[in-house]
Structure formats: structure tokens, C-alpha cells
Amino acid sequence: MKTKIYIRTFGCQMNAADSGVMRGILEDRGFEFSEKPEDAELVIFNSCSVRDHAENRMFSNLGLAMKKNPEAAFILAGCTAKRYGEELFKRFPRLGAVMAPSELFSIGDIAEKVMSGGRAAALEGGSYGFVSRRGGVSEFVVIQTGCDNYCSYCVVPFLRDAERYRPAEDILREAECLAASGTNEIVFLGQNVNSYRDEKTGGDFSDLLARAAKIDGIRRIRFLTSHPKDISGRLIAEFASNPKLARHLHLPVQSGSDSVLKAMNRKYGSGDYLKILEKLRESAPDIALTTDVIVGFPGETDSDFAQTLNLIRSAAFDGVYVFKYSPREGTASFSMKDDVRDEQKKERLSAALALAKELALKKREGWIGQKAETLFENDDVGHSSQNYLVFKKGAKAGDFGGVRIKAVSGFRLIAE
Numbered sequence: 267m268k269t270k271i272y273i274r275t276f277g278c279q280m281n282a283a284d285s286g287v288m289r290g291i292l293e294d295r296g297f298e299f300s301e302k303p304e305d306a307e308l309v310i311f312n313s314c315s316v317r318d319h320a321e322n323r324m325f326s327n328l329g330l331a332m333k334k335n336p337e338a339a340f341i342l343a344g345c346t347a348k349r350y351g352e353e354l355f356k357r358f359p360r361l362g363a364v365m366a367p368s369e370l371f372s373i374g375d376i377a378e379k380v381m382s383g384g385r386a387a388a389l390e391g392g393s394y395g396f397v398s399r400r401g402g403v404s405e406f407v408v409i410q411t412g413c414d415n416y417c418s419y420c421v422v423p424f425l426r427d428a429e430r431y432r433p434a435e436d437i438l439r440e441a442e443c444l445a446a447s448g449t450n451e452i453v454f455l456g457q458n459v460n461s462y463r464d465e466k467t468g469g470d471f472s473d474l475l476a477r478a479a480k481i482d483g484i485r486r487i488r489f490l491t492s493h494p495k496d497i498s499g500r501l502i503a504e505f506a507s508n509p510k511l512a513r514h515l516h517l518p519v520q521s522g523s524d525s526v527l528k529a530m531n532r533k534y535g536s537g538d539y540l541k542i543l544e545k546l547r548e549s550a551p552d553i554a555l556t557t558d559v560i561v562g563f564p565g566e567t568d569s570d571f572a573q574t575l576n577l578i579r580s581a582a583f584d585g586v587y588v589f590k591y592s593p594r595e596g597t598a599s600f601s602m603k604d605d606v607r608d609e610q611k612k613e614r615l616s617a618a619l620a621l622a623k624e625l626a627l628k629k630r631e632g633w634i635g636q637k638a639e640t641l642f643e644n645d646d647v648g649h650s651s652q653n654y655l656v657f658k659k660g661a662k663a664g665d666f667g668g669v670r671i672k673a674v675s676g677f678r679l680i681a682e
């Protein structure tokens with residue numbers, strides 16, 4: 267009998283991609299996957315540490331999963347495993363292994379060790395490798411790991427090591443494997459994809475996009491995440507010249523106040539940011555733009571927050587993810603006075619979300635009567651080039667093409 271595994275993923279797309287890679291490696295080793303954690307003999311939690319709320323939620327889910335499945339073995343992978351290391355064996359005596367994100371490719375050996383009753387702590391070292399995997403209609407492909415930006419609020423550089431780039435050859439080979447198994451869309455992933463460099467050819471991120479667009483079967487390419495300080499003129503031009511590049515850019519701004527941006531160590535001002543958006547819209551008038559915003563950063567005044575709302579309005583975003591500042595030990599901002607009261611953070615969160623919703627709905631209503639190029643990842647459900655969720659009754663997974671939008675329901679576009 268083959269061991270059945272269940273992987274539960276918390277946090278960002280990077281973690282979702284890492285879970286996909288772990289699955290590929292474990293399938294190669296002959297493990298099977300179960301749909302429910304209760305049926306699994308080995309449960310892997312792939313954790314997130316970006317905000318304390320995410321971390322606490324993961325810990326309580328882990329305790330619950332252990333109670334519900336008293337026979338199973340458990341592995342904790344991801345950023346929280348790296349952050350607390352072997353301490354976690356005391357808190358969760360049933361944990362068989364803790365594994366840092368950089369040790370992703372050791373999952374096969376670690377799973378075998380844990381299933382034979384051993385214990386493992388893989389917290390330092392490791393390198394990204396190659397796994398030939400099969401995929402669904404849309405799949406993540408990691409191009410860059412780690413981060414060197416040290417935004418003052420963020421734990422990622424401490425938990426995911428220094429920035430490294432995968433060789434273009436490996437990335438393209440992985441995308442070809444996926445395309446051969448039926449994948450139509452690849453989403454290139456990294457904390458900071460715009461700084462991508464291929465050591466062998468010296469090619470940059472735009473070169474990688476142009477090469478990926480030549481792969482048969484790949485109909486659309488997306489990427490995440492971009493840092494405003496690294497957006498190049500070449501990349502902006504790529505939106506005009508590469509028809510496979512989805513018309514969507516997620517460009518986290520974090521704040522509309524220059525003094526807060528400085529304290530966040532973001533290395534751009536609100537004016538620079540708005541100029542980038544202007545150039546992007548010149549290059550691709552139908553591009554959708556989304557962002558991340560943190561409210562309640564130490565020292566954020568009412569006037570700073572008003573500037574954030576003003577920026578959101580002038581940028582006319584298609585979507586804004588708003589986060590309440592969460593102080594994280596070890597980061598530079600942890601030693602700044604967390605002087606915005608929680609009540610105030612909550613009020614700012616609601617105000618930013620309300621504005622984001624108003625803008626997002628307006629943008630979507632503008633699509634009524636228009637044709638939206640859509641790739642259906644599942645029957646009836648897909649995403650337009652602008653990354654809007656699209657519903658079309660009768661559409662089949664893998665269908666791709668323009669669909670006419672007849673209505674908007676919530677944030678979804680409804681096609682004829």
C-alpha cells in the first residue's frame with residue numbers, strides 16, 4: 267500500500283507553488299495524495315509567517331488536524347518552520363519534521379524518514395532544483411527565490427534567504443513539461459521577478475517572457491510579484507509587444523505617503539509610482555492594475571493615510587489588497603513605536619477596503635457589453651486577461667477566447 271499524503275497550504279502564491287513542487291517530487295517517489303486530511307497517513311502543513319494572524323491561524327489548524335487524525339505523521343514546511351525551528355517539536359511533540367522553504371527539494375527524503383519513524387530538522391541550506399511535473403490549465407513556475415529588499419516591515423528576507431534566480435533553461439523546460447501535460451497558462455513567480463537575471467545568457471525578465479511565449483501550448487503568461495523600483499522600460503514595452511502576456515500587473519505600492527514609504531524602505535516615492543502606472547497604461551490601455559497596501563504602519567498619521575486613499579483613487583486600481591500592519595520580530599520596523607491604535611488600524615482598513623471595492627466594481631461594470639479574452643481553468647469558471655473572475659455556463663476547462671460580458675455579480679463578470 268502506498269502512503270497517502272495531504273498538503274495544506276497557507277499564505278501567498280509562492281507557498282502554493284512550493285506545495286505544487288513538493289507534490290511533484292512526492293509523486294515521483296511513489297506517494298499518493300488524498301483529498302481529505304483525515305484520510306492521509308502523512309499531513310504536510312506549508313506555513314506562512316508574514317502576519318501574526320496567519321501564523322496563529324496555522325498553529326490552531328495544525329493542533330486541530332492532529333486531534334482529528336491521531337494516527338497520521340506530520341511535517342511542518344515553510345516560513346513558520348524556518349522561524350521557530352526545532353522549538354516546534356516541544357510545542358507539537360507529534361511533529362516528525364520541520365523544513366525551511368529553501369529545503370523544498372529534500373521533501374522526498376524527509377517524508378521517507380518521517381514515515382519510518384524518524385525525525386528531521388532541515389532548516390539551513392538546500393537549493394532549487396528541477397522537477398518534471400504535470401499540471402492543470404494554469405500553473406505556477408518559480409523563477410526566483412528569496413528576497414534582498416528588506417522592506418522594514420517584512421520577515422520574508424529573513425526566512426527565505428538571499429535572492430537567487432533559476433537558470434532560464436530549467437524554467438523553460440519546466441514550462442514545456444507542463445504545456446505537454448495540458449497546461450495553457452504559466453504564472454512566473456518570485457518575490458521580485460523584475461530583477462530576474464539568467465546567469466548563463468545574461469538575459470533579463472523581458473527576455474524570459476519573450477522565450478516563454480514561444481512554447482507551443484502556452485497561451486497566456488502571468489507573473490507575480492513586481493517591485494516598483496525594478497520595473498524597466500523594456501518590461502513596460504513587453505506588454506505592447508507580447509500578445510501572450512496577460513494584461514494585468516500586480517504592483518504593490520504599500521502606502522501613498524512619501525514619508526511612510528521611506529520608513530518602509532521601499533526606495534520609490536508616490537510620484538514615481540504613479541508615473542509607472544501612466545507608462546503602463548500608455549503601453550497597454552486595457553491593462554488591469556492591482557496593488558497591496560499596509561495601513562497603520564508605525565508613525566502613519568491621518569494625513570499619511572489620506573494620501574494613501576488619494577493614491578488609490580488617482581491610480582484607479584482594479585483591485586487593492588489591504589493589510590493591517592503586523593509588527594514582526596526581527597524586522598527593522600519592529601523597533602519603531604507601533605503607535606497607531608488597533609481601533610484606528612481597523613478604521614483605516616475598512617475605509618481603504620470600501621474605496622477599493624467602489625473602484626473595483628466600477629471597473630468591472632465597464633466590461634458589460636465588451637468581449638473579455640478568457641481562459642477557463644475549470645468548467646464554467648475562468649479568468650480574463652485582466653485577471654477578473656469570469657463565469658460562463660457551459661464553458662469547459664481549457665476553453666480560451668473572447669467571451670461577451672452581459673452582467674457583473676459581486677466581483678465576477680458573467681458571460682453570455
Ligand code: SAM
Pocket residue numbers: 278316317419420421422456457458491492493518520558559560589590591592593594
Ligand atoms: N514581494 C512582494 C512585494 O514586494 O510586495 C510581496 C510579498 S508579501 C508576502 C505580500 C504582502 O504582505 C506585501 O505586499 C505587504 O503588503 C504585506 N505584508 C508584508 N509584511 C507585512 C506586515 N508585517 N504587516 C502587514 N502586511 C505585511
Ligand code: SF4
Pocket residue numbers: 413414415416417420421422423457458493
Ligand atoms: Fe517583503 Fe519587500 Fe521582499 Fe516583498 S520586496 S518580500 S515586501 S522584503
